[in-house]
Amino acid sequence: MSASEPIKDTEAYRDKIATVDESGKRVWIYPKKPKGPYTNARTYVSWVLLAFLFGMPFIKVHGEPILLFNILERKFILFGITFMPQDFHLFVLAMLTFIVFIVLFTVVWGRLFCGWVCPQTIFMEMVFRKIEYAIEGDANAQRRLNNGPWTTDKIIKKTAKQAIFFTIAVLVANTFLAYIVGIDEVLKIATDPLSQHWKGFVAMLLFSGAFYFVFSYLREQVCVAICPYGRLQGVMLDRNSIVVAYDFVRGEPRGKLQKSRKNKPANNPLDKIQGEVGAATAKAADASPAEEMKAKLGDCIDCKLCVQVCPTGIDIRDGTQLECVNCTACMDACDEVMEKIDRPKGLIRYDSYNGIAEGRKKLFTGRVIAYTIVLALLIIVNIVLLTARTDVETLLLRTPGVLPQKVDETHASNLYNYQVINKTNEELPIEFRLGDDINGRIQMVGEAPTAHAGKVAEGALFIILDKNALDGRKTVVHIEVYSNGKLIDQAKTNFLSPAGM
Numbered sequence: 001m002s003a004s005e006p007i008k009d010t011e012a013y014r015d016k017i018a019t020v021d022e023s024g025k026r027v028w029i030y031p032k033k034p035k036g037p038y039t040n041a042r043t044y045v046s047w048v049l050l051a052f053l054f055g056m057p058f059i060k061v062h063g064e065p066i067l068l069f070n071i072l073e074r075k076f077i078l079f080g081i082t083f084m085p086q087d088f089h090l091f092v093l094a095m096l097t098f099i100v101f102i103v104l105f106t107v108v109w110g111r112l113f114c115g116w117v118c119p120q121t122i123f124m125e126m127v128f129r130k131i132e133y134a135i136e137g138d139a140n141a142q143r144r145l146n147n148g149p150w151t152t153d154k155i156i157k158k159t160a161k162q163a164i165f166f167t168i169a170v171l172v173a174n175t176f177l178a179y180i181v182g183i184d185e186v187l188k189i190a191t192d193p194l195s196q197h198w199k200g201f202v203a204m205l206l207f208s209g210a211f212y213f214v215f216s217y218l219r220e221q222v223c224v225a226i227c228p229y230g231r232l233q234g235v236m237l238d239r240n241s242i243v244v245a246y247d248f249v250r251g252e253p254r255g256k257l258q259k260s261r262k263n264k265p266a267n268n269p270l271d272k273i274q275g276e277v278g279a280a281t282a283k284a285a286d287a288s289p290a291e292e293m294k295a296k297l298g299d300c301i302d303c304k305l306c307v308q309v310c311p312t313g314i315d316i317r318d319g320t321q322l323e324c325v326n327c328t329a330c331m332d333a334c335d336e337v338m339e340k341i342d343r344p345k346g347l348i349r350y351d352s353y354n355g356i357a358e359g360r361k362k363l364f365t366g367r368v369i370a371y372t373i374v375l376a377l378l379i380i381v382n383i384v385l386l387t388a389r390t391d392v393e394t395l396l397l398r399t400p401g402v403l404p405q406k407v408d409e410t411h412a413s414n415l416y417n418y419q420v421i422n423k424t425n426e427e428l429p430i431e432f433r434l435g436d437d438i439n440g441r442i443q444m445v446g447e448a449p450t451a452h453a454g455k456v457a458e459g460a461l462f463i464i465l466d467k468n469a470l471d472g473r474k475t476v477v478h479i480e481v482y483s484n485g486k487l488i489d490q491a492k493t494n495f496l497s498p499a500g501m
Contacts, residue, residue, distance in 0.1 A: 017224055017323060018313030028146070029220055030139040031129075032308040036332025045116055046126035053119075054171075057178035057186075062425040069179050075454060082423050082454060086393055090385055097378040102229075104371040106236045108363055110243035114229065115326035120214075120222050123172070125311060125327060128165060128215045135161045139308065165216050166208070173207030220312045223325050230322045237320065239353040240362050244326045246317045246348050247356050251300035254317070257341065299343050306330035306348060316348060392428065392451065393421040394481050394491040399460065404498040411440075412498050413464045420458075420481065420489075422451035428483040430457060435478035440465035442479075451483075463495060470497045 019027050059066045061080035068077040076083040076091070083090065105113065114121055135157050136142045145154055178186045181200070189200040214222060223230060237243065300317065307315045309329040314321050316330045335345040355361045399415040407413050420430050430449045432442045443462040451457040463477060474494050481489040 011319070013315070013318045014321070019220060019224055019323075026221075027313070029311065029313045030143050031311045031313075031329070032139040032305070032333075033133050034309045034327075034329035034332050036336060038328035038332050042116055042328065043126060046122045049117065049122060050127075054175055057175060057183040064425045065178075065182055067179060068182060070181060072180070082425060084393075084421055084423050084454070086421055087389065087423070090382075090389070093378070093382055093385065097375065097382055100371060100375045100378060103236055104368065104375055106229075106233065107238065107241060107368055107371060110237060110241045110320075111229070111233060111324065111326040112242075114223065115244075115328060118325070120227070121325055121327060124215055124219060127168065129311070131164055131168075132161060135164075162216065166212050169212035169215065170204075170208045172211045173204055177204060177207060220323075224312055224323045230325075233320075233322055238365070238367070239357075240355075240365050240368075242350055242352055242355075242363075243320050244316065244324060244328060244331060244348065245320065245351045245353065245356060246300075246306075247346070247351070248317070249356055251298040251317070251347050253296070253298055254300035254302045255297040257297065257301040299338065299347050301337065301341065303337055305333040305337060309333045320353075390489050391422070391424045392481060392483070392489045393423065394479070394489045395419040395421075396479055396491045396493045398493070398496070404496045406498050407464055410467050411464050412467060412470065412495075413443075413462045414495050415445075415460060415462055416493065417460050418449075418458065419456055420449060420451045421456050422453060425453045427452050428488070431482040432461060433480045433482060434463070435480055438465065438475075438477060439469045440477075463493075465495060470495070473497055 016022075019029060021027050056067050057065060064077055064080075064082070066077065066080055068075065070076065074085045076087075102113075132142070136145055145157065148154060174186055174190070177189075177200075185200070186204075189197040189204060194201055218226075304315075306317065307313070307330075309332070310316065311327060311329065312323040312325065314323045316324065331348045331350075334348040338345045338347055352361060396416050396418045399417050402415045404412055404414050418432075420428075422428050428451045430451055432444075434440050434442060441464050443464060445460040445462065449457040449459050463479075465475070465477070469475065474496055477493055477495045479491045479493065480487055481491065
C-alpha cells in the first residue's frame with residue numbers, strides 16, 4: 001500500500017446503530033419470528049425462570065418469605081436466612097463476589113447471560129414478543145399493519161395488544177413489589193381501601209407504568225443504549241471469549257448461490273429461501289471466469305435471514321457488536337438455511353475469534369486464571385463468614401459515665417448496656433451467664449429480655465465479680481448468651497476494678 005493511499009475503514013458499521021437513522025430518528029425493529037433448537041431451548045429455560053420469579057414470593061419458611069429484599073426496613077431474607085443491617089459486610093462481600101463472577105463469566109462466555117437469563121430479554125422475547133406475534137403476525141404482517149390505515153381490524157389488534165401488555169406489566173410490577181415488601185403487603189394494597197395504602201398504590205402504578213413503557217416502547221433500546229453491561233463488553237471480551245460469531249473463514253466471500261435446475265428436482269428448497277435461483281455453475285473445467293468466481297464463494301449465500309431475525313437489528317456477519325445480546329436467533333436461522341442447501345450447520349455458532357480465525361480454542365488465558373483465583377478466594381471467604389454467622393449477635397459495652405463500684409469487701413460491680421440482635425424469625429427469651437473461667441454473677445436491671453423476631457432487645461445489667469477473679473486494673477470477661485437452655489452466642493467485654501481493690 002502506498003503512502004498516499006488511504007486506509008480503508010472496515011468497521012464503519014460501528015459508527016452507527018441499527019435502531020437509529022442518519023437523522024437521529026428511531027428505527028423501529030420488526031424481527032422475524034425465530035424458530036429452531038436454540039430458540040426452543042431458550043423457551044424452556046424461560047419457563048423455568050418465569051416460574052421461579054412468579055412463584056418465589058408465595059413460598060414461606062416459618063411464616064416469612066423465602067426471598068425478601070426490603071430496602072425500606074433494611075431487612076433481607078435469602079432462602080430462609082434473615083440478614084439484618086449488622087450483616088451488611090456480608091452483602092458487600094457477596095456483591096463483590098458477584099461482580100467478579102460476572103466479569104469472569106463474560107471474559108469466557110461473552111453475553112451468554114443476556115441471551116438466556118436476563119429478565120429484559122426473557123420478558124421481551126419470550127413473553128411480550130410472542131404475544132405480538134400471536135396478535136399481529138410475523139414481521140411483514142406487523143410492518144403492513146403499522147403502516148396501513150386505521151381500520152377496525154387494526155384498532156382491535158392494537159387495543160388488545162396494549163391492554164394485554166399493560167396487564168402483564170401490572171403483574172410483573174406486583175411481583176417485583178412482593179420481593180420488596182412481601183406478598184402479604186402487596187395483597188393488602190390490592191384489596192384494602194385505597195385510602196389505607198395510597199402510597200403503596202402509587203408505587204405499584206409507577207412500577208407498572210415503567211414496565212409497560214420498557215416493553216411496549218423502549219424494547220431493544222434498553223440493551224443497546226441503557227444497560228451498562230453491553231458497554232462493559234468492550235473491556236471484558238477478548239479474542240478467546242466465546243460469543244455468537246459468524247465463521248468468516250468458511251462463509252466469505254459471500255454471494256448469492258445459483259444452482260442449475262438441470263438434473264434438479266423442481267421443488268429445490270433453495271427456491272423457497274431466496275427465490276433467486278438462476279442458471280447453475282458449470283464444472284470448473286468448462287466454466288467462464290465469472291462462473292469460476294461463483295464457484296469460489298463461501299458458504300454464506302447472503303440471504304440476510306440472520307439480520308431479519310435479530311431483535312436489535314444488527315448484522316452478525318460484521319463481527320461482535322455491543323448490540324448483540326447472544327440470543328441465538330441468527331444461529332437458528334442460519335442453521336436452517338445450511339440444512340436446506342446441504343451444507344454443514346454452524347456457520348454462525350458459539351465460538352471465539354481465535355477459534356474461527358486460527359482454528360484453536362484457548363479458554364484458560366492468563367486473565368481467566370487470575371479472575372478464577374480471585375473468585376475462588378472470595379467464595380471461600382464468603383463461605384467462612386456465612387458459616388461463622390450466628391443467629392443472634394450480642395453487643396455488651398460498659399455504660400458511659402458510670403464508675404466501677406464496690407458491692408462489699410469481696411465483690412465489685414460494673415454496669416453494662418447490652419443489645420441482642422435476633423436475626424431469626426422466632427421469638428427468643430434471653431439469659432446471660434458468666435463463663436466458667438471466672439467467679440461472679442450477673443444481675444439484670446429489670447426483667448429478663450426477650451428478643452423478638454428480627455428485632456433488637458436492649459437493656460442494662462450488672463456484672464459482679466469476686467475480687468479474687470480480678471486481674472489488675474482491667475479484667476477480660478466472657479459472657480455466654482442462652483435461649484431456652486441453648487447456647488446461642490458469646491460476647492467479650494472488659495471489667496474495670498474499682499479503686500482500692
